[in-house]
Amino acid sequence: MEWCTLGRPGSQKPGKGPGRLQQSLWRARFFRICLAAGIIIIVLSLLGYAWAKKKVTLVVDGREMQVRTYSRTVADLLKSQGITFSSSDQIDPSLDTSLKENLRVVINHAVRVTLTADGQTKEVLTCRNTVGDVLQEQGIPVKPGDLVEPAPDSSVAGGMEIKVVRVHTEEEVKEVPVACPTRREIDPDLAKGFSRVVQAGKDGLEKQRWQIVYHDGREVERRLIGSTLVREPVERVIRVGALQQVSRGGQDIRFSRALDVIATAYTYTGRNTASGTPPHFGAVAVDPRVIPLGSRLYVEGYGFARALDTGGAIKGNRIDVFFETKEQTRRWGIRRVRVYILE
Secondary structure, three states: OOOOOOOOOOOOOOOOHHHHHHHHHHHHHHHHHHHHHHHHHHHHHHHHHHHHOEEEEEEEOOEEEEEEEOOOEHHHHHHHOOOOOOOOOEEEOOOOOEOOOOOEEEEEOOEEEEEEEOOEEEEEEEOOOEHHHHHHHOOOOOOOOOEEEOOOOOEOOOOOEEEEEOEEEEEEEEEEEEOOOEEEEEEEEEEOOOEEEEEOOEOEEEEEEEEEEEEOOEEEEEEEEEEEEEEOOEOEEEEEEEEOEEEEOOEEEEEEEEEEEEEEEEOOOOOOOOOOOOOOOOEEEOOOOOOOOOOEEEEOOOEEEEEEEOOOOOOOOEEEEEOOOHHHHHHHOEEEEEEEEEO
């Protein structure tokens, strides 16, 4: 076999020239392949890195924020954001949920509130957003008409006091007297200060319907919603005295008013009257709330007098009339008389 040589004769040795060139070509080709593979790996790594970064919406106790994260699960996201939580908190979706682009993660931390309803007060942990949600969570029904404080749509806050007041309404029917009207008539023949009933009158009767409102069993309102007159009242008629002048012993006596009293006789006691004067005929002891001290009087059966004294036993329509002797006092004794308070 003859070898074919290139170039000058004797420039290459048989069996070595072509193999060396072929090796160089293979090395260059291998380098290019490795370089391309490295570039592909880097590009894929960068793409995977970019793909691993996700945009999620994080809502913490109603406060919303946009977060870009490489975390894999909801639990990893909360940890990376430094958000602590407990088993009482509400987390949606669950902690083991894998994160994906535009996922919405909501966490509501439980707060402590005081709840009063049906005669019981207790503290509860809740992560509900509104008062109504808390009541529903605790299994407390709210009936139409019940009062909820704060209102059911109020936002829940730590330390809040929630109260449910049970409202109960019922009707009551009762009969009540209707006071009879009074008509007064002037009687010119009756002394001023006196009156007399000429028609007694009679109360009527009314049936009433009342609506009663109770809060937790305690009455808070009572309202009249209807009434029916069962019996008409009968009018009471009174004649009122207008006479201010009488004639006694041939003398006309004008007075401002008259009254009937119990008169008791008394005599010297060794003390002056309440007005400071010594007792004497015509000095009368009175109750100042009925007859003012100093008033001029005419006492039937006794005569003209003046209210000068008082006494512990003289209350209301009672007077004491003074006599000079015990015999006069004995004869008078105690009697019912009419007293005129003079003008």
